[in-house]
Amino acid sequence: MKVVIVGGVAGGASCAARLRRLDERAEILMVERGPYVSYANCGLPYHVGGVIEHESSLLVANERVFREQFAVDCRTGCEVVGISSTDKTVELRDVATGAVTTEPFDKLVLSPGAASVRPPLPGIDLPGIFQVRTVPDAREIRQWVERGTSFLSGMEHYSGFQTVRPRMRAVIVGGGFIGLEMAENLVGRGFDVTVIEMADQVLAPLDREYGQLVKDFLGLHGITVIVGDGVAGFEHTDDESLLVSTQSGGSHPADLVILALGVRPDVTLATAAGVEVGELGGIRVDERMRTSDPDIFAVGDAVEVRDFVTGQWSLMALAGPANRQGRIAAEVIAGRDSAFRGSQGTAVVGLFGSAIAWTGVNEKTLQRLGDTDYEKVYLYPNSHAGYYPGAKPIAMKVLFRKSDGRLLGAQAAGEDGVDKRISHIALAIQLGATVYDLEEVELCYAPPFGSAKDPVNFAGMVGADVLRGDMPVSHWGEENGAFLLDVREKAELSVEQVPGAVIIPLGELRARLDELPRDREINVVCRSGQRAYYATRVLLQNGFDAKVLSGGMLSHAILSAT
Ligand code: FAD
Numbered sequence: 001m002k003v004v005i006v007g008g009v010a011g012g013a014s015c016a017a018r019l020r021r022l023d024e025r026a027e028i029l030m031v032e033r034g035p036y037v038s039y040a041n042c043g044l045p046y047h048v049g050g051v052i053e054h055e056s057s058l059l060v061a062n063e064r065v066f067r068e069q070f071a072v073d074c075r076t077g078c079e080v081v082g083i084s085s086t087d088k089t090v091e092l093r094d095v096a097t098g099a100v101t102t103e104p105f106d107k108l109v110l111s112p113g114a115a116s117v118r119p120p121l122p123g124i125d126l127p128g129i130f131q132v133r134t135v136p137d138a139r140e141i142r143q144w145v146e147r148g149t150s151f152l153s154g155m156e157h158y159s160g161f162q163t164v165r166p167r168m169r170a171v172i173v174g175g176g177f178i179g180l181e182m183a184e185n186l187v188g189r190g191f192d193v194t195v196i197e198m199a200d201q202v203l204a205p206l207d208r209e210y211g212q213l214v215k216d217f218l219g220l221h222g223i224t225v226i227v228g229d230g231v232a233g234f235e236h237t238d239d240e241s242l243l244v245s246t247q248s249g250g251s252h253p254a255d256l257v258i259l260a261l262g263v264r265p266d267v268t269l270a271t272a273a274g275v276e277v278g279e280l281g282g283i284r285v286d287e288r289m290r291t292s293d294p295d296i297f298a299v300g301d302a303v304e305v306r307d308f309v310t311g312q313w314s315l316m317a318l319a320g321p322a323n324r325q326g327r328i329a330a331e332v333i334a335g336r337d338s339a340f341r342g343s344q345g346t347a348v349v350g351l352f353g354s355a356i357a358w359t360g361v362n363e364k365t366l367q368r369l370g371d372t373d374y375e376k377v378y379l380y381p382n383s384h385a386g387y388y389p390g391a392k393p394i395a396m397k398v399l400f401r402k403s404d405g406r407l408l409g410a411q412a413a414g415e416d417g418v419d420k421r422i423s424h425i426a427l428a429i430q431l432g433a434t435v436y437d438l439e440e441v442e443l444c445y446a447p448p449f450g451s452a453k454d455p456v457n458f459a460g461m462v463g464a465d466v467l468r469g470d471m472p473v474s475h476w477g478e479e480n481g482a483f484l485l486d487v488r489e490k491a492e493l494s495v496e497q498v499p500g501a502v503i504i505p506l507g508e509l510r511a512r513l514d515e516l517p518r519d520r521e522i523n524v525v526c527r528s529g530q531r532a533y534y535a536t537r538v539l540l541q542n543g544f545d546a547k548v549l550s551g552g553m554l555s556h557a558i559l560s561a562t
Helices: 010-022 041-048 063-070 135-146 177-188 208-220 268-273 319-333 363-368 418-430 435-440 455-468 506-515 530-541 552-560
Strands: 002-006 027-032 073-076 078-084 089-094 100-104 107-110 114-116 129-131 168-173 191-197 224-227 231-236 242-246 251-254 256-259 263-265 296-298 303-306 347-351 354-360 374-379 394-401 407-414 483-486 522-525 546-549
Touching: 002 010, 002 100, 010 027, 010 063, 010 107, 010 319, 027 078, 041 135, 041 177, 063 073, 078 268, 107 268, 107 319, 129 135, 135 256, 168 177, 168 242, 168 251, 177 191, 177 208, 177 256, 177 347, 191 251, 208 224, 208 347, 208 354, 208 394, 208 407, 208 552, 268 296, 296 319, 303 319, 347 418, 354 418, 363 374, 363 394, 374 455, 394 418, 394 455, 407 418, 407 435, 418 435, 418 455, 435 455, 506 530, 522 530, 522 552, 530 546, 546 552
Parallel strands: 002 027, 002 107, 027 073, 107 296, 129 256, 168 191, 168 256, 191 224, 483 522, 522 546
Antiparallel strands: 078 089, 089 100, 114 263, 231 242, 242 251, 347 354, 354 407, 374 394, 394 407
């Protein structure tokens, strides 16, 4: 059996390696247009920033490894330029010589990735404007960043006027995770950075309040973030820099522009082969990664997959799904009964020592789908036991089914332990778990790492309390004329008060119940929701109609900023 794999990075390389492990006799040809296979494109922003110093560190495996260890005929600088699904052949073009040859296949795997979105804006091809997709892209950006610094060589310790350079300015077009990682790395390189995002928030997979949280956080680190404004064009200025103009009439000088407007599935070959392309513009595949042609498979950023939670077709340009899909395609080709479960878009972005992570569906998607069978909770648990030094709060939003408690999605932000909590919840979602399961899950604990009630348990307990009726919740903006009761201590009120709220600190509540109405819903607020929960328990057991304002003043701060 001869298998031809197009694209030698995440999906393609995993497919080739897995197939060889399963089938010693298969003839495997992997072709890659670029100069490298199996490189870490996820590391590119950090190479630009100098965190990953050597380009060679990004090259996870090379052509020789594939040839010698996996007996894969691996060809770089070789592009597939045509497919005949009837003859079952591909046309290969040698990028250096232009020579075209034909190769037969029994099975073909497409893993061509996605192309960076590059709108035809005036001036988009000017020098100094880059995208970040490949190792050569990162090399060019580094060379641009370092240009003009050669006169400083050997003068690192000289503090005279010669070493004073004006601060460089970078404009990042697009506030997705690649744009924000580039922003952080360019700040590390000493740039003044502006991010311009056309949507009304950065990081589209987050709900708006979490997008706002990230925007504010970037602001604290000196990054100017402009949302709701698109770039209109680029100009070269007299002083050899660039001017980025926006649709609202803004203009932003820049020494460097990074285009990070997202990606579009590369379906050139799929279209040529006549296989089905879906409404979102990706190659349609079944759960075995088979296209509409049973001998042609497709994986990675180029395909549309089922969203694990909503069941809708979706595009998930992430390395984890691409690797797993490549593996599954190999297993199916080797005759195994493997299937892809769908993707839930689990991701994390590190920014200035903090992290923001998410998994599953967000609330705005549920609303767009008209799905009302969900509840949400906001919570702010510590990353580890509060008495052990260094504990940091994690802002968490967890969405789950109102009807049965099944977990739907979660978002979290903080300085410590964010990734592992979202990873745990991601696993729980994939196993179809509920908030009741999170209550019970046994996680490792010692004071430096977590709490006896881990934030994940805590999320389950809060969600389960809501569903059992032990902790009815309401949300900011939905108070609907409820009586507002603030149970914080007086000293805390100097920071921020809730207009119209009656103040009864938790410790005084039992003695002052006669000050509260019995004919109105009472919404109870504190700093994070914990004391409001205790107060709500007191009120419910004394016959009041009480609810916790989920996430208290911490949520109020996030939500009121949007
Ligand atoms: P790619 O890895 O893009 O590989 C496709 C390859 O196919 C390309 O090398 C291309 O040259 C080749 N090709 C295309 N057409 C042809 C042809 N006709 N003939 C021969 N070769 C062809 N994901 C995460 O989950 N976490 C991250 O932190 C993360 N960071 C990222 C940072 C950056 C800067 C980038 C660019 C991506 C990042 N991703 C991240 C996304 C992740 O890298 C992709 O989802 C993943 O690489 C997709 O794998 P793929 O095999 O579909 O495509």
